[in-house]
Amino acid sequence: MSIHNLFPFLEFLVAEQVKECEAYIPFRCPGGEVCISIQYLCDGAPDCPDGYDENAKLCTAAKRPPVEETASFLQSLLASHGPNYLEKLFGGKARNALKQLGGVEEVAVALSESQTIDDFGNTLKLMKSDVEHLRSVFMAVENGDIGMLKSLGIKDSELGDVKFFLEKLVNTGFLD
Numbered sequence: 588m589s590i591h592n593l594f595p596f597l598e599f600l601v602a603e604q605v606k607e608c609e610a611y612i613p614f615r616c617p618g619g620e621v622c623i624s625i626q627y628l629c630d631g632a633p634d635c636p637d638g639y640d641e642n643a644k645l646c647t648a649a650k651r652p653p654v655e656e657t658a659s660f661l662q663s664l665l666a667s668h669g670p671n672y673l674e675k676l677f678g679g680k681a682r683n684a685l686k687q688l689g690g691v692e693e694v695a696v697a698l699s700e701s702q703t704i705d706d707f708g709n710t711l712k713l714m715k716s717d718v719e720h721l722r723s724v725f726m727a728v729e730n731g732d733i734g735m736l737k738s739l740g741i742k743d744s745e746l747g748d749v750k751f752f753l754e755k756l757v758n759t760g761f762l763d
């Protein structure tokens with residue numbers, strides 16, 4: 588049994604002692620002891636005691652659109668095409684507003700943190716064939732084949748946003 592089980596109030600006392608990071612070193616390393624400057628995040632050299640400032644998920648997410656932005660983008664596709672629409676991108680598990688995949692928020696986080704499309708497939712436990720289909724959509728967009736998006740029912744008014752979003756992922760290594 589840990590000391591925290593015996594003395595639950597200690598948890599509170601410990602929390603009290605964690606001071607705010609100074610403004611010039613605003614990023615707090617896990618554990619709370621060390622604060623570092625933002626410029627040392629994802630610069631290739633570990634600065635936190637456990638190297639968290641170079642964590643692959645953290646550094647991938649830093650290059651991607653914010654999770655909230657991705658979530659609202661997915662949400663807008665669902666609103667415009669119905670709850671089963673994202674099946675056309677992510678396969679059968681995406682039916683019913685991505686329920687089986689954990690919901691819009693989970694998928695948005697996975698898109699933001701997964702370095703590659705294979706990591707994304709593993710995180711969400713997608714079927715191999717679904718990952719390959721998704722890859723083919725990304726490849727088509729990368730090659731400027733807008734017909735692929737139109738065949739998926741993307742409306743003309745949505746093409747710009749969808750293209751922008753997919754390209755942003757591709758430019759940050761999603762197909763590597």
Ligand SMILES: [Ca+2]
Nearest residue numbers: 627630632634
């Ligand atoms: Ca660093």
